[in-house]
Amino acid sequence: xxxxALGFFVGVVIKAVLFSVALLTxxxxxxxxxxxxxxxxxxxxxxxxxxxxxxxxxxxxxxxxLFKEQLQPKEAKTFLFVLAPMISLVVALSAYAVxxxxxxxxxxxxxxxxxxxxxxxIAVLYLLGISSLGVYxxxxxxxxxxxxxxxxxxxxxxxxxxxYELALGTALVSPLLMVGSLSFRDVVNQQLDHSYLxxxxxxxxxxxxxxxxxxWTAAVAEVxxxxxxxxxxxxxxxxxxxxxxxxxxxxxxxxxEYVNMFTVSSVATTVFLGGPGGLPVxxxxxxxxxxxxxxxxxxxxxxxxxxxxFIWLRATFPRFRYDQLMRIGWQFLLPLxxxxxxxxxVGVAMQWKSYQFTLAVASMLVTLIxxxxxxxxxxxxxxx
Amino acid sequence: xxxxxxxxIALGKGLSITFRNMLQKPVTITYPENKRKFPxxxxxxxxLHRYEDGRERCVGCLLCQGTCPAGAIYIEPAENTKENQVxxxxxxxxxxxxxxxxxxxxxxxxxxxxTNAITLENNxxxxxxxxxxxxxxxxxxxxxxxxATLGSTQAWDPKPPSPSAAEFDGSETSSAAVGQGNxxxxxxxxxx
Ligand code: SF4
Ligand code: SF4
Numbered sequence: 001x002x003x004x005a006l007g008f009f010v011g012v013v014i015k016a017v018l019f020s021v022a023l024l025t026x027x028x029x030x031x032x033x034x035x036x037x038x039x040x041x042x043x044x045x046x047x048x049x050x051x052x053x054x055x056x057x058x059x060x061x062x063x064x065x066l067f068k069e070q071l072q073p074k075e076a077k078t079f080l081f082v083l084a085p086m087i088s089l090v091v092a093l094s095a096y097a098v099x100x101x102x103x104x105x106x107x108x109x110x111x112x113x114x115x116x117x118x119x120x121x122i123a124v125l126y127l128l129g130i131s132s133l134g135v136y137x138x139x140x141x142x143x144x145x146x147x148x149x150x151x152x153x154x155x156x157x158x159x160x161x162x163x164y165e166l167a168l169g170t171a172l173v174s175p176l177l178m179v180g181s182l183s184f185r186d187v188v189n190q191q192l193d194h195s196y197l198x199x200x201x202x203x204x205x206x207x208x209x210x211x212x213x214x215x216w217t218a219a220v221a222e223v224x225x226x227x228x229x230x231x232x233x234x235x236x237x238x239x240x241x242x243x244x245x246x247x248x249x250x251x252x253x254x255x256x257e258y259v260n261m262f263t264v265s266s267v268a269t270t271v272f273l274g275g276p277g278g279l280p281v282x283x284x285x286x287x288x289x290x291x292x293x294x295x296x297x298x299x300x301x302x303x304x305x306x307x308x309x310f311i312w313l314r315a316t317f318p319r320f321r322y323d324q325l326m327r328i329g330w331q332f333l334l335p336l337x338x339x340x341x342x343x344x345x346v347g348v349a350m351q352w353k354s355y356q357f358t359l360a361v362a363s364m365l366v367t368l369i370x371x372x373x374x375x376x377x378x379x380x381x382x383x384x
Numbered sequence: 385x386x387x388x389x390x391x392x393i394a395l396g397k398g399l400s401i402t403f404r405n406m407l408q409k410p411v412t413i414t415y416p417e418n419k420r421k422f423p424x425x426x427x428x429x430x431x432l433h434r435y436e437d438g439r440e441r442c443v444g445c446l447l448c449q450g451t452c453p454a455g456a457i458y459i460e461p462a463e464n465t466k467e468n469q470v471x472x473x474x475x476x477x478x479x480x481x482x483x484x485x486x487x488x489x490x491x492x493x494x495x496x497x498x499t500n501a502i503t504l505e506n507n508x509x510x511x512x513x514x515x516x517x518x519x520x521x522x523x524x525x526x527x528x529x530x531x532a533t534l535g536s537t538q539a540w541d542p543k544p545p546s547p548s549a550a551e552f553d554g555s556e557t558s559s560a561a562v563g564q565g566n567x568x569x570x571x572x573x574x575x576x
Contacts, residue, residue: 041402045412316402317395332388369389 015117020093027258028058034311041315068247073146076244080144085245085252088137092259095130098123099266100184101296102276103192115276115296116185124182127267128169131222134260135161138231141253142241153240156322157224157231163329164221164228170337171215174344175204175271178357188275192294200354205272207357210340210365212272214333216309219264221329223257225310227317230325265306266299273302339364424539427489427504430482431535432526435472440526441501442480443473448493448502456486457493472499480522484510494536503535 032047032054039046048054072081102115120126135158142154176182178200179190187204194201205212221228232240242253269275276299283293291297320328343360352360413420422428433441444461462470462478470476494503502525512518527533 037406040406040410043405043408043411045410045414048414312399312402316398 011111011113012117015114016097019096019117023093023096023259023262024255026262027255028062030258030261030307031061031254032058033307034314037308037311038315041312062251065247065251070249071244071246073244075146077144077146080140081244082249084137084141084144085249085256086137087140088134088256089252089259091130091134091137092256092263095127095263096259096266098126098184099263099270100188100275101299103188103294119183119185121181121183123184124172124176127263128165128172131260131263132161132165134256137253137256138241141245145241145244147238147244149238150241150243153231153233153237153243156237157241160221160224160228160230160325160329163326164218164333167214167329167333167337168218168222170334170341171211171218172267172271174211174337174341175208177341177344177348178204178207178354180348184270184275187271188277191274192277194354198353200352202354203272203274203277207354208272208340208344208361209358210336210361211344212268214337214340215272216268217328218333219268220310220313221325223260223264225257225261226314227319228325229314229319230322233319261307261310262303265303265310268306269299269302275299275302339368422506422508424506425536426506426508427491427494428506428508429484429504429510429520430487430493430502430525431505431507431533432480432522433501433503433535434527434529434532436532438529438532439469440471440476441499442477442497443471443499443501444475444477445473445498447496447498451492451496452487453490453492454486454488456483456488457481458483477522480525482520482525484518484520485515494540500534500537503537505535 035057036046036048036054046054047057050056050060072078097117098120100116100119105112105114107113138157138161139154142150142152142157145151176187179187181187181190191201191203224231230240231237232242234240237243242250245253276294276296278294278298279292281289281292283290340361343364344357347357347360435441444459446459446461449457449459458479458481459477460479461475464470464474464476489504491504510518
């Protein structure tokens with residue numbers, strides 16, 4: 001092995017470890033942040049006793065989970081029972097490997113450090129493929145627990161994840177079609193290097209608002225968060241697929257859920273909100289302008305905005321019924337995504353500029369609304 | 385489609401409500417540091433009261449023990465002697481125990497007491513590590529020497545007890561003593 005290859009290998013390992021640590025710390029403080037924010041939305045205060053403003057609460061929770069008894073049902077399949085949370089967590093963490101947190105490699109101590117773990121040309125495919133493996137963790141966990149609620153939760157979850165994956169993919173394809181590449185780096189560069197009005201650049205949410213909306217809805221369902229948290233519906237299923245898990249094994253499922261939230265937020269940021277891009281200033285005018293133009297802090301800001309939206313949604317909306325869930329997925333998200341994809345394909349073929357896509361999407365929506373108004377059925381009298 | 389639009393508007397409304405709530409001041413009162421002020425008639429832990437001169441109000445009449453629906457009060461009365469004048473009347477309570485685990489905080493004892501000796505006060509922080517610690521005795525119940533409060537009696541009965549109550553000797557009492565309020569007697573000829 002040459003020295004360079006070794007150096008590359010070591011660099012990737014170090015970055016992977018750093019990303020994982022960052023994600024798990026992020027997870028810990030998301031639980032804290034979530035409890036505080038949901039509390040404020042309900043006029044409560046939230047955890048504020050451990051440390052200043054309760055900031056050490058995640059540490060206290062971690063210690064508690066570590067020392068908790070590891071319960072396991074007598075009839076559980078031990079191997080799968082232990083394996084399931086590991087699958088969930090490992091899959092969730094490895095999905096993050098392809099997300100770029102800055103635009104270009106930085107030069108530090110004579111080394112050029114790339115702000116991503118790896119940058120394959122099929123990054124989006126890798127991410128979709130890996131994250132759909134997460135459902136194995138849930139299904140195996142639910143099945144190996146030998147508990148009917150866990151199994152029901154797992155089945156619901158797999159049905160839900162598979163349905164929404166389709167909508168998610170369709171929603172992602174439209175912006176990627178405009179970029180013409182599956183690499184996240186290209187997606188970011190396209191958005192930052194071209195202008196919205198004169199080129200095909202600009203944040204893709206401007207050109208693809210419908211795709212963004214569809215993506216976000218499907219993403220919330222993908223990570224099993226409220227209002228799509230049917231797999232762990234406490235009132236119906238105990239706690240769903242992790243009913244029988246306790247201690248650190250439960251914590252791993254929990255971590256996987258939050259890391260997945262980070263991942264879908266990061267994808268939303270990268271694909272729709274220009275990733276690490278900031279204000280449109282000339283970055284050659286000094287460090288300050290460089291920081292204003294793009295950087296990991298912008299990326300983090302946007303990701304945390306999305307994380308906040310997750311919490312916000314959870315505090316606001318009640319859980320969907322199962323039939324509603326399926327109807328939204330198959331009859332609303334998927335057809336809309338396909339229509340949007342068709343419009344985008346026409347636009348790409350005719351080499352539109354960004355704002356023309358926006359106009360096209362807007363007119364598409366207006367036409368749909370007008371058509372539905374014309375087609376309105378007479379009101380049915382209500383018989384209750 | 386217009387239904388969908390309406391639904392989306394509804395979603396937006398919901399989100400705006402939670403967001404506005406987030407900016408509000410929380411209603412939580414962080415308990416051990418800040419305490420909520422209880423209403424004057426809150427029925428918390430019992431207190432036994434004294435007169436100005438330090439004598440106990442309780443005359444060991446057992447009315448509270450008799451009226452208690454939970455059987456939470458245990459009293460052993462004893463005679464007052466010339467040398468040892470504990471209470472204002474003939475007798476005093478030598479032992480006065482309240483089992484806070486049995487008590488249902490109904491306040492009947494307070495209503496029954498002819499001398500306003502026992503009241504339920506605002507102390508609701510009733511907790512302990514053992515059952516024994518929640519069987520409280522006269523020393524814990526009695527207000528300290530030198531204090532002479534009326535407690536929630538004032539809240540229940542805006543009129544202060546008549547000074548003659550200071551000289552209560554058991555020879556006369558009123559329906560207020562058994563929690564019925566000062567009502568005129570219905571049956572003519574019946575004594576009070
Ligand atoms: S409050 Fe009620 S239950 Fe408690 S001691 Fe008095 S009479 Fe008995
Ligand atoms: S009713 Fe009042 S005076 Fe009689 S024993 Fe109870 S506390 Fe003492």
